[in-house]
Amino acid sequence: MINDNITRRKFIRNAGIATAGITLASPLAGNAARFLKTDDPVTVGQIMDKFIAEVGVALFPTVDTLKSGSPDTVVTGVLTTMFATIDMIRKAIDLGANFIIAHEPTFYNHEDNTDWLKNDDVYQYKADLLKQHNIAVWRNHDYIHRHKPDGVTKAQLEQLEWTQYADKDIPNILTLPGSSLKGLVGHLKQKLNIQMVRYVGEPGQECKRVLFMPGAPGGMRQIQGIQKVKPDVLVCGELSEWETAEYVRDAQAKGDKLSLVVLGHIASEEWGSQFMLEWMNRNFPSIKTTHISPGNSLKFM
Ligand SMILES: [Zn+2]
Numbered sequence: 001m002i003n004d005n006i007t008r009r010k011f012i013r014n015a016g017i018a019t020a021g022i023t024l025a026s027p028l029a030g031n032a033a034r035f036l037k038t039d040d041p042v043t044v045g046q047i048m049d050k051f052i053a054e055v056g057v058a059l060f061p062t063v064d065t066l067k068s069g070s071p072d073t074v075v076t077g078v079l080t081t082m083f084a085t086i087d088m089i090r091k092a093i094d095l096g097a098n099f100i101i102a103h104e105p106t107f108y109n110h111e112d113n114t115d116w117l118k119n120d121d122v123y124q125y126k127a128d129l130l131k132q133h134n135i136a137v138w139r140n141h142d143y144i145h146r147h148k149p150d151g152v153t154k155a156q157l158e159q160l161e162w163t164q165y166a167d168k169d170i171p172n173i174l175t176l177p178g179s180s181l182k183g184l185v186g187h188l189k190q191k192l193n194i195q196m197v198r199y200v201g202e203p204g205q206e207c208k209r210v211l212f213m214p215g216a217p218g219g220m221r222q223i224q225g226i227q228k229v230k231p232d233v234l235v236c237g238e239l240s241e242w243e244t245a246e247y248v249r250d251a252q253a254k255g256d257k258l259s260l261v262v263l264g265h266i267a268s269e270e271w272g273s274q275f276m277l278e279w280m281n282r283n284f285p286s287i288k289t290t291h292i293s294p295g296n297s298l299k300f301m
Pocket of ligand 1: 103141145152214215269
């Protein structure tokens, strides 16, 4: 588990190797990769180290720890996904994959603290399933967002065919050719395969300047983003209804041309797991990697 001291020490050790690796001229010259031939067995720790070395900084503290399994496990296959749900773990088992690279927590809180879940049946079932099948789960959240470019934003913009409209320095700020809020929402739904979005605004309002904030950065960051960027529309993943949605409602009442579109957390970031699939295929082509979306946990009726 994340709180196991041995695992933590190993993780720090692995992170240390990665830091040493980035001082060398080529990432391929890093300690972890130096003696690797394509058909050599690859461990969980080597894949983590390689990604961390590419990001170029070993973060501490970070939520990007192993939630299950060991860095020494030899990888039989990889599944990339937003959430290591029980369904995704079963898919990994079917695929013969023993390493899941997930973007979000496994155990229902940001730090994956499990002390409060020790007697919980759902937690126990999931932890046992992972243990029985010797499956490692790594949360790659802080690192993929620190990657240059941010792997999640890059992949989402590509899927939306918005890359050419993104600001060179801050790709979350976009200048679109211009469309109504209704047209923008139609595009988002179609490209990201979303059944419904929630929004605040007038469907006919022109939306050119877009602030795109995938995931759930919190109300304060979303509102500070609006203050700085002054977008026509904030397109976000997830929000607390009592924060950003109320701010945008008040801004509208005051007379501002500001809209809000809430995509849902998974739809706003899922393509980051496609980025990880492509990264695996480039860096570890001998390992069979599969990307599966867990889909939205919440249904509409
Ligand atoms: Zn994220």
